[in-house]
Amino acid sequence: MAHTWSPEIEEIDRRAARAALMGGAEKVARQRAAGRSTVRDRIAELLDDGSFEEIGALAGFPSADEHGEVDVMPANFLFGLGDIDGRRVAVGADDFTIRGGAADASIMAKQVDSERLAGAMRVPLVRLIEGTGGGGSVKMIESAGYTYVPANPGWDHVVANMSLVPVVAACMGPVAGLGAARAVMSHLSILIEGQSQLFVAGPPVVRHATGADLDKEQLGGAGVHARSGAIDRVVPDEAAAMAAIRQFLGYLPSSVHELPPVGAGCPPAGDAEVLADLVPRNRRQPYKLKPLLDAVFDEGSVFSTAGYGASVYTGLARLDGHPVGVVATDPYKGATMTPNGADALTRLIDLCETFHLPLVSLTDQAGMMIGLDAEKAASIRRGARAVAAAYQARIPMAEVIVRRVFGVGGAGQINRHRYSRQWAWPSGDWGSLPVEGGIEAAYRRDLEASDDPDRLLKEIQDRLEDARSPFHTAERYGVQDVIDPRRTRDLLVRWVRDAYRVLPELVGPPSLGVRP
Amino acid sequence: MTDVVAEMTATVFRVHVAVGDRVSVDDPVVTLESMKMEIPAVAGVSGTVSRLDVAEGSAVEEGSVLAVIEPDPA
Structure with a gap:
């Protein structure tokens, strides 16, 4: 039965269905062929079944074909609320199938709002990052016709959230520039071995600026960040990344305004x-x-x-x-x-x-x-x-x-x-300071004066052994x-x-x- | 996991294997000495020692490869 608003209601469903296609069948197939999940699969894997409540799915870039049929290419950043083990969290995730997660295919207000959401509603924030920096492509300078003094988008919220709600960031692919900064602005940062890399700037920029010829794995892969300190945990695959995020948040309150969640205890594994x-x-x-x-x-x-x-x-x-x-x-x-x-x-x-x-x-x-x-x-x-x-x-x-x-x-x-x-x-x-190595210095005069320094050393050691x-x-x-x-x-x-x-x-x- | 790596800057105190020796998971391959502690570097896989890069007294840095183990066929 037709309603007054039926055409618009159908249009809402049509646009939501289009957003679910992400960057299109070809780009999605390429992402999967590279062994990486799509952004929507990742969110589904992270959250309790069916709990994702997306915000801003209709935001994107409209274009019309020759028949006037409108297609809206979604923004390459998704966010919303969902549950982890029945507890509310905010999640924001980059869609690499749309312009490789680059900023020129983003609607920055969505990313900023994901940070505001977590802070305002006092819920942990999970960032699934896969993309380049905030500047996008140099081509944007020509198309805009001007440059700007940069400010990192939403950074007042990014900084404030560190003192307000648990923040976890996982690098899901190559992550550079602003994305890299968002990765480390967290209480736990995660990198997937062989799949994700983290760097201030990627290999072409490094080659141009320093002459060092490194591929992305050599520059910012697990081999670098297992010991660098920029990444807290290196995990073997996406499933392990999601499991680590879920487990980590399980120890923490939803915000600084609550107490840690106490559950039923169990005996230790070891004797x-x-x-x-x-x-x-x-x-x-x-x-x-x-x-x-x-x-x-x-x-x-x-x-x-x-x-x-x-x-x-x-x-x-x-x-x-x-x-x-x-x-x-x-x-x-x-x-x-x-x-x-x-x-x-x-x-x-x-x-x-x-x-x-x-x-x-x-x-x-x-x-x-x-x-x-x-x-x-x-x-x-x-x-x-x-x-x-x-x-x-x-x-x-x-x-x-x-x-x-x-x-x-x-x-x-x-x-x-x-x-x-x-x-x-x-x-x-x-x-x-430890006794070993300290004896020779402290008793040097006695040892030098002794006819049997080895025996004296042993005697001193025995006396100190008892004293300690x-x-x-x-x-x-x-x-x-x-x-x-x-x-x-x-x-x-x-x-x-x-x-x-x-x-x-x-x-x-x-x-x-x-x-x- | 086939590389046996020094976890810290140290000197090699004992070498427990020779090239061609068989080792099992967790067998000590080399014992390092650092800050008056003897710290074993153990095999991460079962297999055969295919390369040994250090001798007793060698100085090693954090992350350097001490030996390589060719894993048993699965």
Whole structure:
């Protein structure tokens, strides 16, 4: 039956159906042939089934053929609301099938509105980025007939959202310029190995400006960004990227105005018994990190937040269903906090402080990285920045000293000047500097005067070995408690329940704006 | 995953294999020494050692290849 507005209602459906075709059959086929999903498939994969509620589907570029039939080429950026595990999120995604995601086929107001949506409605924002920068093509200068002083579109909202709602950005293909900046303006940035690349400017621009002849993978692929620090997580494929986004958001409140979501807890995957044997008596021998995490946190709840931190492990996990931040050490990846490791720690502490997650430190920290390479990379400033983050944070912290606490880095892994719960394992080993290497310097005169310096050295070592027992530290209350390592999880579970009682008064924006 | 890579700047403390040796996943290929710690670099795949780029005492940088393993046929 015809209604007063039937022609227009049919036109709405026709235009929506056209938008669903994206850049057209040929471009969509080319995208799929390259092993990449279309923007609409990605959104469907990310969100709960059928939950996507698109905003602005009718925006695009109209043209008429010789019969007057109007076709609207959609803008190459989609956004809207949807659900992840029943919780509301905003998603904005580039459509590479339309002008390769370039800005000259965009309607910038949509991208700006996606940022405003997340901030105004207090929902996490997911950016699926696949495209070039904001400037589009140089051809635009000629067609417009003028140039302009640039301002990054929507950047006031992009910056503000970092201190307001969780922001996740995934690079789904080559990402350059403004797209690259949007990727790192996030709490978690993701890159797909072999599929996505991230750079300030792509290979042709680099070749022209510097003469370096690199392909896009060499310039900004997983090989570069697994360790650079610009990308938090490198994943093998699109499905893994979507799974990582869903999992990450599951630890966080929808905005700084809410508390982290507490779910039903579950037992750990690992047996606590292994903790009584985990750390070798020989201080030169490493232990494995995974059995430690498996025995302490809820099964399947451990999520790494940085792949570039080397020995500094940073992540999120749950204790009896309560989300927490985790800092630990992977001794198989090195013995000291590298400058990148310090950055990973700064980012984790800032994330936890912004979204009110208590922090657990499984401390094994030999100090900041030393040597010429470390000095050139500003080891001390980047380490000191991580320590400052720990001191600025107001969230509850707990520390389990698994092994070493040395140097400025070790001393500042958490704020030891305020109340934090602290337990040390019997393998705990600490001091302002390690005994090894320090003896020769401290006792040089005695050793030089001795007829049997080797025997004297051994005697001094034995005396110091006894003095460095954690029980002597505990006698002077230099550490709160020395515990059976097998009790670690039970004690942390009790602590986290107390910690969550403190969180409500921390709700609200962070005292300092968050930087990427 | 066939490259065995140094995770940190270090010196080579022990070499556990020779070219042609068989290794299984997680077998130590080389032990590195860094900051007074002995840190094994382990095989990521099961297979045969096809290349060994370091000797005991070699200095290595973060990310440098220590050995290459030719994986077993699937």
